[in-house]
Each structure stands twice: as C-alpha cells, then as structure tokens.
Amino acid sequence: MFFASCPRGLETLLLEDLAAAGAGDLRQTSGGVHFVAEWPACYRANLHSRIATRILCRVAHAPYVKEEDIYRLAFETSWPKWFVPEQTIRVDVNAVKSPLKSIDFVTLRIKDAICDRFRRDFGRRPSVDTRQPDVRIQGFISSDECTLYLDTSGAPLYQRGFRQKTVEAPLRENLAAGILRLSGWQPGTALLDPMCGSGTFLLEAAQIALGRAPGSRREFAFQGLRNFDPLAWKGLLDTAQAAEKPVQNAAIFGSDISPVAVRAALANLDRAGLLPAVKLGSGDLLEIDAPAAHGVLVSNPPYGERVSSDDELAAFYPLLGHALKRRFAGWNCFLISADSRLPKLVRLTPSKKTPLFNGALDCRLYEFRMVAGSNRGKPAADPS
Structure with a gap:
C-alpha cells in the first residue's frame, strides 16, 4: 500500500495521475491519496506525476498507547528487507491529535529501533544523514495509531532536477x-x-x-531499495524519453x-x-x-x-x-x-x-x- 502527497486542493488531479500510472483502490484524503499498486506502478507515478510531492510505501501500522509501543513497532519491522546497514537514513514524523508530549522524542525512538534492529541482525547499524540520506523513513501518528512509511521519491517530486535560479516567492x-x-x-x-x-x-x-515526463531527468529513492528492478525501470524511462517531442x-x-x-x-x-x-x-x-x-x-x-x-x-x-x-x-x-x-x-x-x-x-x-x-x-x- 502507498500514499502520495500533494498540495492541498490538487487531490483530484493527483488521483487522475495515479490512476494513469496503474494504481488501484484509490482513496482521496486531505493532502494526498492512498492507493494500492505493484512496484512498476510506483515507478511510473514517480516518473510521470506532475502533481505528487512524495510517494510513500507503507511498511508498518499498529495502534499505540505510549512511545515504547511505537519503538516496538519500528523494531519489529523488517528494515533489512528494504536496505542495508551501509546506507544512510533520515527519520521524520508528522502527528495529528497525538497525545504524546514530544514528537522529537518519538522520532528519536523510531531511529533507535531501526538501528537496534540492524545491530541485532548484522552487528552494525546505518548512519544518520539529515541532508542527503539514502533512505527516508516517514512516521505518521494519529490519536491512537502509528504508520511507518519508506519514501520512494527521495527529493520532493516538485524538484524536477534542473531549476537552479530562483527569485523571491516562487511557486512549487x-x-x-x-x-x-x-x-x-x-x-x-x-x-x-x-x-x-x-x-x-x-x-x-x-x-x-x-x-517530457517530469521525473525523466532525476533520480529516485526507490533506486536504492533492495527490491529495485532496474530492467523494469529502464523500460519505463526509455519509453518516456522516446515519447518526447523535439x-x-x-x-x-x-x-x-x-x-x-x-x-x-x-x-x-x-x-x-x-x-x-x-x-x-x-x-x-x-x-x-x-x-x-x-x-x-x-x-x-x-x-x-x-x-x-x-x-x-x-x-x-x-x-x-x-x-x-x-x-x-x-x-x-x-x-x-x-x-x-x-x-x-x-x-x-x-x-x-x-x-x-x-x-x-x-x-x-x-x-x-x-x-x-x-x-x-x-x-x-x-x-x-
């Protein structure tokens, strides 16, 4: 299951993009769309959506009462299935109506759980890189549930890979x-x-x-995941570039x-x-x-x-x-x-x-x- 975020007000347009990419079970919410898809559809959505900000893959979900419940959920998630300890990570958490006192502390506990899981399985842990991490983990906490996502996009999708000069107050x-x-x-x-x-x-x-596909001149975080299919991606990228007009x-x-x-x-x-x-x-x-x-x-x-x-x-x-x-x-x-x-x-x-x-x-x-x-x-x- 995936979640694609977008600027509020554009959710209907994002739904159209995701449907065109082959996503199913589309459920629109404020600021994004939940959907179900195979990984090639995730690749297509990252490559072709002009509306999405990020596309996240849901890897864990459970109710919680206290911070240690969230730590346990993160520790029990099979992170080694997705990436290796040599890769760098960053953890971000968003919360809506959460009773927990410190979201910064929750973020730290999720990071600790991921590192502890790698220590248990490999005897070594990934390093944290807040600027250009190989893997971004996103937590979302509601009043009583926690969901953990892997970011498949990397840099926000509105960064097309070429704009350098800006002036005051640009639109994304x-x-x-x-x-x-x-x-x-x-x-x-x-x-x-x-x-x-x-x-x-x-x-x-x-x-x-x-x-021109908006993602055809940039790289994506999914290319660094262990399940990445380079042949499938090359086929999608070749097709997109062949469709470009002079x-x-x-x-x-x-x-x-x-x-x-x-x-x-x-x-x-x-x-x-x-x-x-x-x-x-x-x-x-x-x-x-x-x-x-x-x-x-x-x-x-x-x-x-x-x-x-x-x-x-x-x-x-x-x-x-x-x-x-x-x-x-x-x-x-x-x-x-x-x-x-x-x-x-x-x-x-x-x-x-x-x-x-x-x-x-x-x-x-x-x-x-x-x-x-x-x-x-x-x-x-x-x-x-």
Whole structure:
C-alpha cells in the first residue's frame, strides 16, 4: 500500500495521475491519496506525476498507547528487507491529535529501533544523514495509531532536477502544474505568464507541450531499495524519453518587469534544455500586449506576504484589472493569490474561485474570462 502527497486542493488531479500510472483502490484524503499498486506502478507515478510531492510505501501500522509501543513497532519491522546497514537514513514524523508530549522524542525512538534492529541482525547499524540520506523513513501518528512509511521519491517530486535560479516567492512546480491543468490550457494554445519570476509556469508548460515526463531527468529513492528492478525501470524511462517531442517553439510566452527575474527564468529554461520552446522578454504587465488573439494567462501576482506593502497593492490591483480588460480581451486569465481583496480591487468578477494552498498560504485561484468591455455583473462560481 502507498500514499502520495500533494498540495492541498490538487487531490483530484493527483488521483487522475495515479490512476494513469496503474494504481488501484484509490482513496482521496486531505493532502494526498492512498492507493494500492505493484512496484512498476510506483515507478511510473514517480516518473510521470506532475502533481505528487512524495510517494510513500507503507511498511508498518499498529495502534499505540505510549512511545515504547511505537519503538516496538519500528523494531519489529523488517528494515533489512528494504536496505542495508551501509546506507544512510533520515527519520521524520508528522502527528495529528497525538497525545504524546514530544514528537522529537518519538522520532528519536523510531531511529533507535531501526538501528537496534540492524545491530541485532548484522552487528552494525546505518548512519544518520539529515541532508542527503539514502533512505527516508516517514512516521505518521494519529490519536491512537502509528504508520511507518519508506519514501520512494527521495527529493520532493516538485524538484524536477534542473531549476537552479530562483527569485523571491516562487511557486512549487507541482502547484504550477496543477494550476495549468485547472486552467484547461492545452499545448498549441497561447500561454502567457506576464509576472513570470524564475519561470516556474513556463518550465512546467514547456515540459507538458513537449511530452517530457517530469521525473525523466532525476533520480529516485526507490533506486536504492533492495527490491529495485532496474530492467523494469529502464523500460519505463526509455519509453518516456522516446515519447518526447523535439524542442521547438510552443506558443509559450513569459515576461517580468524585473530584469533579475528574467535572467533567472532564462537560466532555468536553458539549464532544462527548454529555451527554444518559450519566448521570454522584459516588460511591465500594465503595458504589454497580448501575444495572440486568444489564449490563457496564468500568474502569481504580488500579494501581502510576498513583496509589496498593502498601499502599493491597493494601487496596483486596479491598474492590473484595467490592463486585463484593455489588452487581453478573448483571454482566460488565472491569478493565484492569498489576498482575498484581489477580485474587489481589480474590479473584475471571477467566473470561478478554486481553493488552493501555496505552502501554508490559503489561496484562491481566480478565473477571469476577459471579454470586450467590463466584466462586472457576471456571477462567480464556487464562492468558497
């Protein structure tokens, strides 16, 4: 049994990814999906899911009353089945409504139990590496149950393996991919991010347009497990890479008022080998024209916790709304923001509002369907 995590608000999209990978018995919960699968489906999900953050394999589960119950569960788990004592480990624990006083102490007890099990079986124990471990163990503790998982992903799956340059407040790649899917954008349709920052939307869109699997340029933790099947993995990776299209113009456009951001986006696209697919320039959203008669605009505009004061935002948002009405008639515009004032200040009525989380920030993805003239008076869907 496995559990895949994702940004809250994207669980339905993650379920679609897992079903496409061959997973079964899918059960959606807040922040992820439980599923049953054979290991090749786990490999496929890591390779192909644009939405997942991590994919965890459940290795132990039991009720508990005190810390020593959790120690016993971890000690009795057959860790040598999965990895060898020469590999390094890291243990992390998340708890919800747990009566235990110290989660740090529980984490330490799980680590001790794993090491004690290896000492018993091999006379030696794995070392701890909190930065780049070979094996990550994840504990989840509810009010009366403990579940232990092996992380099959390693580095979070939103780390595609090529982005190097960042600017302030970037979106994670899996959230950007989810927003692109929620927007209904399809390759061949013009796409613009006029406040592109380090280029996250552009990178994700280019990969989608070129059929590039998001995990095809990185390694995974499952490759270091004892049950790893290298032939099965090679077949999946070869098939994914054979399906990629040549890198060419994909009607994807980006710009930013900050030259630093534009340079970061250029460097990231170049490092990813995707630069020819994207047309990137420097410009102010309030002044640039739409690059096509119709298309999809996606952006993560500045808001409260990011880069601007409230007074600056109160002045900027009406200008943003005016620019969208004047320059982007015929476009569907999607803005993600944690600022609930955005629709009122841009003086546009969203046709849809989708709750999403950008890290810990409770956000909304606002859809504005731009038509000639004012967009006022149209009812909003999903008033959450």
